[in-house]
Structure formats: C-alpha cells, structure tokens
Amino acid sequence: MTGVHGLRAAAVQPESGVADPRPPAGAPAPERGQEPGRRRAPGWLLPLGTLLGVLAVFELASRTDVLPRRYFPPPTAFFGRLAEELGTSSFWADVADTMQGWAVGLGLAIAIAVPLGAVIGSVWWLFRATRLIVEFLRPVPSVALVPLAVLLYGTGMETKVFLVAFASVWPLLMQTLYGVRDIDPVARDTARSFRIRRVDMWTRVMLPSVVPYLVTGLRISSSVALVLAVTAELVVGAPGIGQAIATAEAGGNVELMYALIVVTGLIGWGLNTVLRRLERRALHWHASQRAVGGAL
Amino acid sequence: MNRRRVGLALEIACPLLVLAGLAVWSSGSQSFYWPPVTEILATFRDTWLFERFGTDVVPSLYRLGAGYLLACVVAIAAGIVLGSSARVSRAVEPIVEFLRAIPPPALIPFGLLIFGVGDGMKIAIIAFVCVWPVLLNTVDGIRSLDPTLLDTTRAYGIGGFERLRSVVLPGASPQIFAGMRTSLSLALIMMVVSELVASTNGIGYFVLQSQRTFAIPEMWAGIVLLGLLGYLLNVVFVVIENRVLAWHRHARAAAE
Amino acid sequence: MLDVIGLQKTYGEGSRATVAIGDLSFRVDKGEFVSIVGPSGCGKTTLLKCMSGLLAGTAGEVRLHGLPITGPPEQMALVFQDYSRSLMPWMTVRGNMALPLKRRRLSKTEMRDRIAEAVDSVGLTGFLDHYPWQLSGGMQQRVAIARALAYQPDILLMDEPFASVDAQTRADLEDVMLAVRDRYGITVLFVTHDIDESVYLADRVVVLTNRPTTVHEVVEVDLPRPRHQVTTKELPQFAHLRGHIYRAIRPDAVAAGGTP
Numbered sequence: 001m002t003g004v005h006g007l008r009a010a011a012v013q014p015e016s017g018v019a020d021p022r023p024p025a026g027a028p029a030p031e032r033g034q035e036p037g038r039r040r041a042p043g044w045l046l047p048l049g050t051l052l053g054v055l056a057v058f059e060l061a062s063r064t065d066v067l068p069r070r071y072f073p074p075p076t077a078f079f080g081r082l083a084e085e086l087g088t089s090s091f092w093a094d095v096a097d098t099m100q101g102w103a104v105g106l107g108l109a110i111a112i113a114v115p116l117g118a119v120i121g122s123v124w125w126l127f128r129a130t131r132l133i134v135e136f137l138r139p140v141p142s143v144a145l146v147p148l149a150v151l152l153y154g155t156g157m158e159t160k161v162f163l164v165a166f167a168s169v170w171p172l173l174m175q176t177l178y179g180v181r182d183i184d185p186v187a188r189d190t191a192r193s194f195r196i197r198r199v200d201m202w203t204r205v206m207l208p209s210v211v212p213y214l215v216t217g218l219r220i221s222s223s224v225a226l227v228l229a230v231t232a233e234l235v236v237g238a239p240g241i242g243q244a245i246a247t248a249e250a251g252g253n254v255e256l257m258y259a260l261i262v263v264t265g266l267i268g269w270g271l272n273t274v275l276r277r278l279e280r281r282a283l284h285w286h287a288s289q290r291a292v293g294g295a296l
Numbered sequence: 297m298n299r300r301r302v303g304l305a306l307e308i309a310c311p312l313l314v315l316a317g318l319a320v321w322s323s324g325s326q327s328f329y330w331p332p333v334t335e336i337l338a339t340f341r342d343t344w345l346f347e348r349f350g351t352d353v354v355p356s357l358y359r360l361g362a363g364y365l366l367a368c369v370v371a372i373a374a375g376i377v378l379g380s381s382a383r384v385s386r387a388v389e390p391i392v393e394f395l396r397a398i399p400p401p402a403l404i405p406f407g408l409l410i411f412g413v414g415d416g417m418k419i420a421i422i423a424f425v426c427v428w429p430v431l432l433n434t435v436d437g438i439r440s441l442d443p444t445l446l447d448t449t450r451a452y453g454i455g456g457f458e459r460l461r462s463v464v465l466p467g468a469s470p471q472i473f474a475g476m477r478t479s480l481s482l483a484l485i486m487m488v489v490s491e492l493v494a495s496t497n498g499i500g501y502f503v504l505q506s507q508r509t510f511a512i513p514e515m516w517a518g519i520v521l522l523g524l525l526g527y528l529l530n531v532v533f534v535v536i537e538n539r540v541l542a543w544h545r546h547a548r549a550a551a552e
Numbered sequence: 553m554l555d556v557i558g559l560q561k562t563y564g565e566g567s568r569a570t571v572a573i574g575d576l577s578f579r580v581d582k583g584e585f586v587s588i589v590g591p592s593g594c595g596k597t598t599l600l601k602c603m604s605g606l607l608a609g610t611a612g613e614v615r616l617h618g619l620p621i622t623g624p625p626e627q628m629a630l631v632f633q634d635y636s637r638s639l640m641p642w643m644t645v646r647g648n649m650a651l652p653l654k655r656r657r658l659s660k661t662e663m664r665d666r667i668a669e670a671v672d673s674v675g676l677t678g679f680l681d682h683y684p685w686q687l688s689g690g691m692q693q694r695v696a697i698a699r700a701l702a703y704q705p706d707i708l709l710m711d712e713p714f715a716s717v718d719a720q721t722r723a724d725l726e727d728v729m730l731a732v733r734d735r736y737g738i739t740v741l742f743v744t745h746d747i748d749e750s751v752y753l754a755d756r757v758v759v760l761t762n763r764p765t766t767v768h769e770v771v772e773v774d775l776p777r778p779r780h781q782v783t784t785k786e787l788p789q790f791a792h793l794r795g796h797i798y799r800a801i802r803p804d805a806v807a808a809g810g811t812p
Contacts, residue, residue, distance in 0.1 A: 043386075050387040071410050128303040129310035136311070139481060139526035143488045144500070144519050147507035151329060151515075223399075227485075231401040235492045242402060246493075249405035257409070261402050268397035444637035447606055450623075451630040452652035452703065462651055466642040543683060547641040550685035 073255045082259035091244075095263070098240035101157060101229040102222075105164025109221060113169045114214065117176025122206075127181070138174070142167035142228060146235055157239070160232040167228045171220040179213025180206065208285075215282040219275040226268055331513045336520065339513040344521055348502065353521075356487055356498040359415055363422025364483040368476055371427045375434025376460065379468070385435055396428035400482070401489050408494055418490040425486050426479035433475025437468030470544045473537050480533055484526055499525070553739060554580040554603070554707055558612035561598055572598045574764030575612070580707070580741055585733055587750035588743045590760030590768075591801050596743045599765065600711045603741070604630050616707070629700035633712040635693040639684040645671070646680040649699045656703075670702035673732050690721035694728060701732060707739040715745065722746075723781050726753060730779055747801070751793045752779060759800050768800055 055075045061067040062074035085091040120126045145166060153159040183206055191205045233242025241264055248257040319333045344353065378385040403421055411417035441464065449463050465472075491500030503518035505511075538545070561573040572595040580586045590596055601607035603614050605624040614621045616628065624630075629652075632638045639648050649667045658666070671677055674694040684692055693713055700708055714722040726749060733740060744750050750757050757771040773793060775784055784790055 046383065046387045047390045051390050054391060124299075125302065125306055129306040132307055132311045133314060136527055137523075139484075139530045140523035141481070141485045141488050141526050143485050143492070144503065144522035146492055147503050147515055148329075148519065151507055151512075223397075227399045227401060230399040231489055234401045234404060235489065245402055245405050249409055254409065257405055261398060261406060264402040265394050265398035268399055269394055272397055442637045444632055444634050445640065448630070448632065448638040450606060451604055451628075453624055453626055453655060454651060458651075458654060462643075463640065466640065469642075543642040543685070546683065547685040551636075 070254065073258060078255045078258035078262070081255040082262060085256070085259055085263075094239070094241045094244045095267075097157070097238075098226075098229050098233065098242070098267075101160035101164055101232065101238070101240060102225045105161045105229065106168050106221060106225045108161065108165040109168035109172055109225070110218075112165070113172035113217075113221075114176050117173045118180055118210075121177045121180030127177070134173070138170055142170075142224075143231055146231065149232075150236055155236045155238060159236055160229055160238045160240070163232050164225045164228045168221040168225045171224060172214075172217040175213045175217025175220070176210065179210035179217075182213070183209045211285075212279070212282045215275070215279045219272070219279055222271050222275055223268060226264075226271065230264060328512060331516065335513050336516045340517040340520055343514060343517050352497055352499050352502045355415070356491065356500070359418045359422065359490075359498070360483050360487045362415075363419040363486070364426055364480065366419065366423040367426030367479060367483075368430055370423070371430035371475075371479075372434050372465075372472060374427075375431045375438065375472075376464070378431070379435040379438030379464075382439075392428070392431070396432075400425040400486055401493075404490060404493050407490070413494045413496075417494065418487065421490055422483050422486045426483050429478040429482065430472065430475040433471045433478075434468060437471030438464060440471070441467045470541055473541060477530075477533055477537070480529055481526065484522075484529060488522060553582045553617060554741065555615040555618075556603060556612075557615065559599070559602060559609050559614060560611040561595070561602055561607070562610045571764040573602070573609070574766045576760075576766050577612075578758050578767050578770060580739060582706075582739055583737055585740045585742065585753055585755050587754035587757045588741065588760065589745065589747055589750040589757055589797065589801065590765065591762050592745060594760050594762055595765045596745070596760065597711055599760075600630075600709055600741075600743050604628060604709050606630075627706035629703045629705035629708050631693075631696050631700050631708065631710040631713045633715050635696045635713070635716070636684065636689070638696055639692060639699075641684055644681050644683055645676070645687075645695050645698075648684070648695060649702050652699065652703045666702045666704065667698075670698040673701060673735050674698045674728050688721075690717050690725060693717065693725060697725075697728070697732065701736060701738070704736075705738070707741060710740065710742045712744055713742075714749070722749070727781065729753060734778070747794050747797050748785070751775070751790060751797065752781075752784065757793075757797060759797055771797060 058067070058072070059074045059076060062069055062072050062077075120130055142163060146163060149159045149162050153162055187205055187209075191201055196204070229240065230242040232238045233240035233244075234246050237243050237246075241260055245257055245260045245264075248254075248260060322330060322332045323334060324332070378388065400421070403424065404417075407417040407421045411420055445463065445467065449459055454463065487498070488500040491498035492504050495501040499518055499522055503515055503522070506515035506518060555577075556579070557577050559573055559576045560571070563570045563572060576599065588596060588599070598607065602609045603621070605614075605621045605628075608622075616625050640651070643651070646667060649670065650663060653663050653666065667680070668677070671680060674697055676691060676694050676698065679687065679691070679695075684695065687695065693716075697713070714725050717725065729740070729742075730753065732738070742750070742753060751773055754773050757773060759768045759771060760766070761768045771793065775787065775789060775793075
C-alpha cells in the first residue's frame with residue numbers, strides 16, 4: 001500500500017521493510033537512449049491510447065461473449081451505470097459513509113500516533129523499552145480484530161472507526177518514530193549548545209525535519225485506512241460503499257458492482273495522488289531546508 | 297552503567313514485564329470480553345496444538361502460500377518485461393496505477409462472482425493484491441540498475457538469458473525483496489479478510505465463528521494465532537532476505 | 553588493427569547542438585600501447601564509448617580488423633574508471649571473471665586456467681573467492697583488468713582506469729599494466745588525463761584538442777623498455793616529452809608567465 005511516482009516507483013526501499021522511512025528521493029532516472037531535442041508526441045498520448053485500447057478489447061470480448069457477459073459486462077454498460085449512480089442520493093450517502101469512517105479513524109490515529117511517536121522517538125530509553133513490543137505488534141493484521149470490534153461496537157460506524165484507527169496508527173507511529181530519530185544530530189547538538197528554548201528546539205529544529213516523515217506516514221496510513229473502512233463495510237455490513245458492493249453482488253447486479261469497484265479505485269487513486277504530491281512538496285521543502293546549512 | 301547495557305536490558309526486560317503484568321492483572325478477570333490471559337493461552341494450546349491445526353491452519357496457509365507465490369512469479373516476470381522498456385511501462389502506467397489503488401476488500405465480491413466460494417477465489421484475490429508491490433518494485437529495481445554495470449555487460453556481449461540471470465535479477469533483487477515483504481503482509485491481510493467474508497474453514501473463519509457463537513477465549517486464541525503468524529512470517533522472510541542479500545548489505549556498508 | 557576514421561559526435565540538434573568530437577582520425581597497430589590524453593572535458597570518454605561501440609557516432613566510422621564497429625565487438629574488452637560499479641557485487645572475483653567467458657564456450661579446465669593466469673598477472677592470486685566489497689579500490693581495479701585479460705581480447709580499451717585511486721596505488725597499477733602488456737603482448741588503448749602516466753606507459757601518445765575534439769598531434773615515445781617509475785622518469789627525454797605534451801594541451805599555462 002505504498003505510493004508511486006509512475007511505474008518508476010519509489011515504492012518500497014530495501015533494507016527497511018514495509019516502507020522506506022526516508023521519504024522518496026525524488027528525481028527519476030534519466031531516460032536512456034533518448035536523442036535530446038527530437039520532437040515527440042505528447043507524453044499522455046501513449047498511456048491514454050493503451051487504456052482506451054484495453055477498454056475497447058474488453059468491450060468487444062464482452063459483447064461477443066468471449067468473456068461471458070454475465071461475469072464481465074462491457075465497460076460501456078458499467079460506466080453507464082456509474083453515471084446513473086452519480087445522480088442518486090444513496091450513492092453519495094454511501095460515499096459519505098465510507099469517507100466519514102476513513103476520516104474520523106485516520107484523525108484518531110494521527111492524534112494518537114504522532115504524539116506517541118514523538119515522545120517515544122525522543123526519549124531514548126522509552127524507545128529501547130518499547131522496541132520489541134512494537135516490533136511484535138506491528139505485523140499483527142488489523143483485520144484479525146474485526147470480530148472483536150463487532151463484539152465491542154456492533155455493526156455500525158463505531159466499529160469501522162475503531163478498525164480504521166487501529167490499523168492506521170501503526171504506519172504513522174513508525175514514521176513519526178523514524179522521523180524524530182533521524183534528526184540531524186549536528187543540527188540538534190548545535191541548537192542545544194546555543195541553549196535555545198525547548199519550544200524553539202521543537203519548532204525550529206525538530207519539526208521541519210520530521211514533517212516529510214509525517215507526510216509519508218499519512219500517505220501510507222491513508223490507504224490503510226481506506227482498506228479497513230471498506231473491509232468493515234464488506235465483512236460487517238457497516239454502511240458504506242463496501243456494503244453496497246456486497247449487496248450488488250449478492251443481488252446479481254453485476255454492472256452496479258463493477259461501477260462501485262471502479263469508484264473505490266478512483267477514490268483510492270485520488271487520495272494517493274493528492275498525498276503523493278503533498279509528500280513531494282514536503283520533501284522539496286525539507287531538502288531545501290537542509291541545504292541551507294543544517295542548523296538554525 | 298553505560299547506555300548500551302541499560303538499553304539492552306530495557307529491551308528484554310520491558311516486554312517481559314508487560315506480559316507478566318498483563319497476566320497478573322487479567323488473572324482475576326470476570327469480564328466477558330477480556331478473559332484472563334492464562335485462559336486464553338490454555339485455549340490457544342488446546343485449539344491449535346494440534347486439534348484444529350489441520351482443519352484450519354493448513355488450509356489458510358495453503359491459500360496464503362499459493363496466492364503469494366503465484367503473485368511473485370507473475371509480478372517478477374511482468375516486471376522484467378515492463379522494466380526493460382520505458383515505452384511499455386509508460387503505456388500501461390495508468391492501468392496499473394488504477395488497479396493497484398482499488399482497496400483489495402472491494403474486490404472480494406468480484407472474486408465471489410467469478411470463482412464462487414472456494415480456495416480458488418481466495419488464492420486469486422490474494423494473488424491479485426500481492427502482484428502490485430512486487431511488480432512495481434521489480435520495475436523500479438531494474439530501471440535503477442547502475443548504468444556502468446549495464447555498460448560493462450553490454451561491452452562484454454553478455455545478453456539474453458545470461459544477462460537476466462546473472463546481472464539484471466541479482467541487481468534488482470534488493471528492490472524485489474522489499475516489494476515481496478510488503479506483499480507478504482498484504483497476503484496475510486487478504487487471507488483473513490477473504491475468510492471472514494466467504495469461507496467454511498480457515499483461521500479467519502474460526503475467529504469469526506467463535507465470535508458469533510460467543511466462544512470468546514477461542515476468538516482470542518485465533519487472534520493471537522494470527523498475530524503470531526504475522527510475526528513469524530515476517531521473521532522468516534527477514535532471515536531468508538538477509539542470507540540472499542548478504543552481498544548487498546556488505547556492499548552498502550563498504551561504500552559508506 | 554583499430555582505425556578511427558573521421559569520427560564525429562554531435563549532441564542535440566539545431567541551435568542547441570554541441571559538437572563533442574570534430575573530425576577525429578588515428579590508428580592503433582597490433583601490439584602497441586597507445587595513450588590518449590587531452591584537456592579536461594574534451595570528450596575522451598565519449599571517444600572511448602564510440603570506439604567501443606557503446607555509443608554511435610554521428611559521422612565517420614571506427615573499424616576493428618577492417619570491419620566497421622556497430623556494437624561492442626567481441627574481440628574488444630573495456631575497463632572503466634569507476635571500477636566499483638563495473639564489478640557485480642553479488643559475485644566473487646572468480647564469478648566476475650568467469651561471466652564474460654561463458655559465451656566463449658570454454659572447457660572447465662581452460663576457463664580455470666585462464667582465470668588463474670589473469671589473476672596471477674595482476675598479483676591477486678588467492679583472492680579468487682573474495683567479494684568485491686572485501687577488496688580495496690586498487691584491488692578492485694585489478695580485478696576489472698584481470699577480467700578483461702581472461703577474456704583475451706585483441707584490444708583492450710581503458711577509460712582513465714587509475715583516476716580514482718591514490719597516487720601510490722596508481723604507480724603500482726601502472727606497473728601492473730606494463731607487466732601485463734609484456735606477458736600477454738596485448739594491444740592497449742589507454743585514455744588518461746595524467747600526462748606523466750600517458751608518457752610512462754605508452755609507445756605513442758595521441759594528444760587531443762579542446763572541443764570540438766580532434767587529434768592535435770601524435771607523439772612517438774622512444775623511451776627504453778622495461779620502464780621504471782624512478783629511472784625512466786629521471787631521463788631527460790621523459791621530461792622533454794611530458795613538457796611537449798603539456799604545452800600542447802595547455803598552451804595558455806606556458807604563455808602566462810612560465811619559462812617556456
């Protein structure tokens with residue numbers, strides 16, 4: 001569930017497990033073998049063409065029943081259905097329900113993970129003491145708690161929020177931890193030697209260094225949150241798009257099911273894009289901060 | 297006493313203390329939802345060693361393994377193709393971007409439609425979800441191979457299969473492993489979710505059933521097993537990765 | 553054996569075009585050790601890449617044994633400057649050396665013998681099962697040279713191979729090159745920015761101009777062999793040659809107030 005800069009992904013770096021604690025490095029490798037200066041067709045032409053081509057093949061295969069129409073409705077059909085749905089209030093209610101669970105859960109996770117991570121990261125003995133515990137709890141799949149959540153909170157929004165929050169805490173916690181611990185020791189020691197106030201220490205030295213990590217954590221947690229929100233809706237029946245998808249499938253409403261899946265994909269893609277851009281901004285700013293001589 | 301020793305002591309002592317504390321604090325628990333830790337552990341032993349091991353753990357692991365391996369093979373193969381051609385990867389980029397952004401659980405009804413309620417559905421879903429991190433990382437690993445290395449390979453006329461086997465894949469392997477690690481945790485998640493939605497056996501199914509029949513200690517035993525599984529899979533993966541990528545760690549250390 | 557005929561390389565087009573290499577011609581005969589030296593940034597690496605078939609020239613051609621080069625020729629081996637990035641870190645020294653030999657379809661014994669001999673000629677016997685990261689920079693470069701030697705090419709192209717090592721290691725590596733040349737009788741084309749080195753090693757020195765790069769002149773090096781780091785460099789002829797080349801490359805340095 002990590003972000004991507006095109007297919008030249010700064011997706012996951014080796015050595016550090018789930019995601020690179022350091023935000024992506026940015027500059028993609030130069031295209032090899034290109035003759036500079038030669039005029040090329042616009043960059044979006046090829047991808048768009050391929051996408052349309054694939055859809056066209058799908059359409060054809062479906063209409064001629066090469067792909068059984070019952071399971072693979074033609075794109076025109078389900079995109080049409082999607083357009084219809086956009087006009088209904090129930091659709092938007094579902095979207096709102098999903099996003100509400102996502103937002104509240106994520107907000108809770110931020111409120112818990114960031115301060116916790118900041119504290120643990122800056123107090124060395126706390127870090128050591130909790131390291132094994134965190135390492136053991138981290139790989140626990142949050143979805144394993146779905147039945148527990150149902151037991152505690154029933155099948156409504158609260159269950160969803162609980163699951164989203166629980167799952168989203170971990171990436172944010174880890175990123176905050178890494179961020180706080182990655183602070184340039186030279187900058188920190190210099191600041192300390194000047195005996196600046198605690199407040200300034202935090203805002204001028206630590207915070208700028210941590211922000212890129214926070215944004216990376218937010219990006220990862222955001223997609224985790226979406227996954228858990230949809231999971232809760234699907235498994236438990238909490239209101240939202242996931243539940244609508246399940247209902248559509250159970251009712252044999254295949255085109256609606258496809259349309260809704262496309263919607264979730266678009267939401268996921270949209271969130272990802274926005275947050276990746278934010279991440280790049282934060283990194284750019286961070287890099288320029290660092291370039292300006294490190295300490296104050 | 298120096299920092300290092302204190303740190304090490306803390307690292308070991310603290311988790312143990314927490315565990316002990318939990319055990320003690322919950323020992324007299326009358327709560328329905330939070331049975332004593334000792335009871336959970338006893339139930340764990342009774343259930344998973346080895347009464348329900350064959351009926352639930354084995355099918356779960358089978359589906360997990362099959363889906364994961366299928367995904368890795370397909371993803372690495374596709375990644376090699378995409379990684380070798382900037383044009384092709386640019387062409388399919390929006391499609392890949394979109395497909396990987398779909399929250400995996402949303403695909404389960406789709407899987408149900410096509411495959412019904414069997415192992416096939418679960419393996420297919422797990423595989424579909426796990427493909428993306430490995431694919432993207434394979435492409436990234438191949439595209440970021442050192443140009444000098446590639447020039448050397450070209451200068452010596454090393455091509456085709458040999459080049460793939462001896463240069464491209466080993467060179468991209470650190471990235472590929474990183475992707476495989478992410479996919480492993482995804483595989484576990486999707487295994488559980490698919491068993492929560494539509495299954496007649498499996499660890500996830502067991503946890504759900506226990507909850508529905510209010511067999512709370514059993515539910516917890518299942519949750520603990522899933523946690524343990526997540527942890528063990530990670531550990532095993534890291535051990536394998538460290539062996540295979542020993543050269544990478546050393547080379548990086550030497551370069552610094 | 554190797555002919556460069558009217559080679560040109562232009563980057564970009566129209567008004568933004570940069571001519572890296574102008575009309576450049578020279579030849580290298582069998583068994584010769586030829587150095588190429590020129591002012592900084594004069595496109596020596598570009599030249600080498602064109603000569604080795606890694607890069608296509610804009611005009612002119614390069615011929616090996618009379619046949620034009622369109623891609624990296626089989627009878628040619630290359631040693632790069634950044635040795636650490638040309639060795640595969642996941643293979644041992646032996647593995648690295650064996651890789652180019654696979655296409656030669658040698659018997660196991662022959663491969664083993666070739667590798668052993670090449671490793672011996674660079675003085676790294678006993679390190680065959682080491683990994684590159686276990687070796688120093690100078691040793692890694694020797695591995696790269698040994699790899700090229702085991703390949704037994706007709707001609708060896710070297711792109712500033714000793715630029716990244718310290719001076720003493722460089723002196724050792726220069727002597728390794730001389731020993732290797734004597735032992736294998738191999739033809740070498742050696743690109744460097746170090747004028748002393750170019751004279752010390754070579755039979756002839758090709759002096760290049762600034763961009764657009766062409767051949768300024770070709771200097772015969774009639775110093776006696778075997779060469780020695782101290783005694784050869786004490787010879788007045790050595791000083792004369794290096795001074796001559798220095799002036800050719802950096803005429804401004806002399807005109808600006810030095811004694812000519």
